[in-house]
Amino acid sequence: MANSYAILIAVLLFPGGLFALALGLTLKGADRRVAARLQGRVGPPLTQPFFDIVKLGFKRTMVPDTASETVFLAAPLVGTASMLLAVALIPIAGVYNPDPQIGNLLVLLYLLAIPGVALMIAGSASGSPYGAIGFSREMALMLAYEGPIVLVVIAVALRTGLAEGHFPTFSLAEIVHYQQAHGAFVLDPVMWPAAAAFAFFYPANLGIVPFDIPEAETEVLEGPLLEYSGPALALFKIMSALKAVVVLSLGVALFMPLPLTGGVGLAAWVGQQLVLVLIGVTAVRVSRGRMRIDQAFVFFLKWPLLLSAASLAVAAYYTAGGAL
Amino acid sequence: MNFLSLFARNLRRGPYTEPFPFGPPSPTPKRLRGRIAFDAATCEGCLLCEKLCPSGAIKFTRTPEGMTFDCWHPTCVFCGTCEFYCPTKAIHQTNDWHLAHFQSEKFGMTEHGLIPNLVCADCGGKGLNTVPNTAKVRPPLSAEEVVQLRARCPKCRNKFLKSRGKKP
Amino acid sequence: MTVLARLKNLAARSPWLYRINAGSCNGCDVELATTALIPRYDVERLGIQYCGSPRHADIVLITGPLTKHVLEAATRIYAEIPDPKVTVAVGVCPISGGIYRESYAVCAPIDQYFPVDVNIPGCPPRPPAIIEGVAKALEIWRQRL
Ligand code: SF4
Ligand code: SF4
Ligand code: SF4
Numbered sequence: 001m002a003n004s005y006a007i008l009i010a011v012l013l014f015p016g017g018l019f020a021l022a023l024g025l026t027l028k029g030a031d032r033r034v035a036a037r038l039q040g041r042v043g044p045p046l047t048q049p050f051f052d053i054v055k056l057g058f059k060r061t062m063v064p065d066t067a068s069e070t071v072f073l074a075a076p077l078v079g080t081a082s083m084l085l086a087v088a089l090i091p092i093a094g095v096y097n098p099d100p101q102i103g104n105l106l107v108l109l110y111l112l113a114i115p116g117v118a119l120m121i122a123g124s125a126s127g128s129p130y131g132a133i134g135f136s137r138e139m140a141l142m143l144a145y146e147g148p149i150v151l152v153v154i155a156v157a158l159r160t161g162l163a164e165g166h167f168p169t170f171s172l173a174e175i176v177h178y179q180q181a182h183g184a185f186v187l188d189p190v191m192w193p194a195a196a197a198f199a200f201f202y203p204a205n206l207g208i209v210p211f212d213i214p215e216a217e218t219e220v221l222e223g224p225l226l227e228y229s230g231p232a233l234a235l236f237k238i239m240s241a242l243k244a245v246v247v248l249s250l251g252v253a254l255f256m257p258l259p260l261t262g263g264v265g266l267a268a269w270v271g272q273q274l275v276l277v278l279i280g281v282t283a284v285r286v287s288r289g290r291m292r293i294d295q296a297f298v299f300f301l302k303w304p305l306l307l308s309a310a311s312l313a314v315a316a317y318y319t320a321g322g323a324l
Numbered sequence: 325m326n327f328l329s330l331f332a333r334n335l336r337r338g339p340y341t342e343p344f345p346f347g348p349p350s351p352t353p354k355r356l357r358g359r360i361a362f363d364a365a366t367c368e369g370c371l372l373c374e375k376l377c378p379s380g381a382i383k384f385t386r387t388p389e390g391m392t393f394d395c396w397h398p399t400c401v402f403c404g405t406c407e408f409y410c411p412t413k414a415i416h417q418t419n420d421w422h423l424a425h426f427q428s429e430k431f432g433m434t435e436h437g438l439i440p441n442l443v444c445a446d447c448g449g450k451g452l453n454t455v456p457n458t459a460k461v462r463p464p465l466s467a468e469e470v471v472q473l474r475a476r477c478p479k480c481r482n483k484f485l486k487s488r489g490k491k492p
Numbered sequence: 493m494t495v496l497a498r499l500k501n502l503a504a505r506s507p508w509l510y511r512i513n514a515g516s517c518n519g520c521d522v523e524l525a526t527t528a529l530i531p532r533y534d535v536e537r538l539g540i541q542y543c544g545s546p547r548h549a550d551i552v553l554i555t556g557p558l559t560k561h562v563l564e565a566a567t568r569i570y571a572e573i574p575d576p577k578v579t580v581a582v583g584v585c586p587i588s589g590g591i592y593r594e595s596y597a598v599c600a601p602i603d604q605y606f607p608v609d610v611n612i613p614g615c616p617p618r619p620p621a622i623i624e625g626v627a628k629a630l631e632i633w634r635q636r637l
Contacts, residue, residue: 041538424622
C-alpha cells in the first residue's frame with residue numbers, strides 16, 4: 001500500500017505532476033525570453049506560460065459541430081495523463097529512482113508516442129480540414145522519427161547491458177547508475193552517434209522549429225490545435241510542457257547523468273535541462289526556418305536513422321569486443 | 325555563421341525595444357500626419373477643405389453664432405489635402421497620433437472651431453469674422469487696411485476694395 | 493483579494509490577438525504585422541501573442557470597412573471566438589468607413605454588427621498608436637474576465 005502511495009506521489013507531485021509542470025512552464029518561459037533577447041527584443045516575463053494557462057482556464061471551451069465531442073475532449077486528457085506517468089518513469093540522477101513496478105524504458109517509449117497520437121486524434125476528431133492536414137503531417141513525422149529513437153534507446157541499452165555483463169538492460173535506473181559510476185555517455189566517443197541522433201529527435205518530438213510542421217501556425221493555423229479553446233487547449237499546453245520535461249530528462253538520463261546527489265543533484269539536473277533548452281531549442285528555433293514535411297521526412301530517414309544504426313553497430317561491436 | 329554574430333550583437337547591445345506603453349514613446353517625426361488642428365482666427369471661410377476632403381471628414385455648419393467647423397477624426401484618412409489647399413493654413417495637421425479611444429468616446433473625437441459673426445463696420449449688417457482673401461489685391465494691403473477690411477461684411481469688403489482701387 | 497481575483501489578475505496578462513481582415517486595403521494589416529514582428533515595438537512584453545485560430549483569441553482586431561462580400565464570413569468567424577472577448581477596430585475604415593464611407597459595397601461602420609470596444613483611428617494607424625489602443629483594450633479585458 002505504501003508503495004502505491006509512493007507511486008501516486010511520484011506521478012502527481014514529484015518528479016511528475018506539479019513539479020514537472022512548473023519546470024516545463026518555466027523552461028518554456030525561459031525559452032521565450034531568451035529567444036526575444038536573441039532577436040533584440042525584451043520578451044515576455046518568465047512566468048508568461050503560467051499566465052497563459054490560467055487565462056485559458058477562464059475561457060469557454062467550444063466544441064465544433066462537426067467534431068465528435070467525446071473523442072475531441074478526451075484526446076487532451078489522454079495525452080496529459082500519459083505524460084504525467086512518463087515523467088514519473090525517468091530517474092533523476094542521485095535524487096529519484098522510479099519504482100520498477102511502473103515500467104521501464106520500453107514503456108516510456110510507448111508513452112512518448114501517446115501525445116503525438118493524441119494530437120492526431122484531436123486533429124481528426126475536430127472535423128476541420130486544417131486539423132486533418134495536421135494529422136497527416138504529424139503521422140508522417142512520427143513515422144520518420146520513431147525509428148531512429150528506438151535504435152538509439154536500444155544502443156544505449158546494449159552498451160550498458162553488455163558492459164555490465166548481461167543482456168541489454170531496459171531499466172533506466174541501471175543505465176543512470178552505470179554512467180554515474182563509469183562516466184556519462186556524452187563523453188564516450190562510442191555513443192556520440194547515438195547522442196547526435198537523439199539531438200535530432202527531440203525538436204521533432206517537441207514540435208519545435210525546424211520540425212514544427214504539424215502545428216505550423218502560419219501554414220495550417222496550428223493544425224490539430226486549431227479547434228481547441230479554453231481549458232482543453234490549456235491541457236494541450238500542459239501536455240507539451242510536460243513532454244518537454246520528459247524528452248529533456250530522458251536525454252539527460254540516457255547520455256549525461258551527473259554523479260551528484262541530493263539538492264545539488266536536483267539543481268544540476270534542472271540546470272542541465274535549462275542549458276539543453278537554451279542551446280538546443282531556443283538558438284535553433286530563432287535561427288532556422290521551418291522545413292517542409294517531405295524534406296523533414298527524407299531528412300529523418302537519412303541522417304538520424306543512419307546515425308542511430310551506426311551507433312547501434314558501434315556500441316554492439318565495441319562492447320561485445322571489449323567484453324570478449 | 326552569420327546568425328551567431330547577430331545573436332552575439334543582440335545580446336551585447338540589449339533590446340532595441342521602445343519603452344512605450346510602459347514608458348514615454350520615442351520622439352515622433354515632425355512631419356507625421358496626425359490629428360487635425362483648426363484655427364478659426366485665420367480661416368478664410370472659403371470651404372475649400374470641406375469640398376476637397378476625400379473622406380468627407382470636414383463639415384462647416386451655419387449656426388446663429390456664426391459658422392462652426394468640425395473635423396471628425398474617425399473618418400479622416402490623414403491625407404493632408406486640406407492643409408495643402410488651405411490658403412491660410414488655418415487647418416493643419418499636427419504630429420499627434422494619440423487617437424485611440426473607447427467606443428463611448430467615438431463621436432467626441434472631433435476638432436471643433438467657431439468662426440463668429442460680426443456686425444459690419446460700414447452698413448451694420450451681418451457678416452462672418454473671416455480673414456479676407458487678399459492674395460490677388462494690387463497694390464498689397466497694409467496691415468491696417470486688412471484690419472479695416474476684416475471688420476466688414478462681404479458686400480462692404482468688395483466696396484472697400486473697389487474704392488481703394490480708384491483712390492490713386 | 494480573493495484567490496479568484498488574483499487568478500484573474502494573472503490571466504489578464506495573457507491576451508492573445510486575432511486579426512479579422514474585413515476587406516481592408518492591407519495598409520492596416522501591414523502595420524499590425526509591423527507591430528507584431530519588429531523588435532522595436534515588441535508586443536510580447538504585454539504577454540501578447542498573435543494566434544492563427546479564432547478559437548484561441550481574446551482580443552479581436554478588425555481591419556477594413558466590412559465589405560458586403562465579407563460580411564457573412566466575418567460574422568461567422570467572430571462567433572467562433574470564445575467569450576470573454578474584446579473587440580478593437582483598427583484604422584478608420586471599420587470605425588466609420590473612412591475613405592469608403594457611404595459606398596454601396598461596404599457595411600461600415602462595423603459597430604452595427606459587432607460590439608466594438610476600442611477604436612484606433614488612422615489610415616493606417618502607426619504601430620505605437622496600435623499598441624496604445626491594445627493597452628486600452630487590455631483595461632476592458634481585465635474587467636471582462
Ligand atoms: S487630412 Fe484629408 S481626410 Fe483628413 S480632414 Fe484633411 S482632407 Fe479630410
Ligand atoms: S480652413 Fe482653410 S481651406 Fe478650410 S475654409 Fe478655412 S481657409 Fe478655407
Ligand atoms: S484605414 Fe486606411 S489603411 Fe486601413 S484598411 Fe482602411 S484604407 Fe486601408
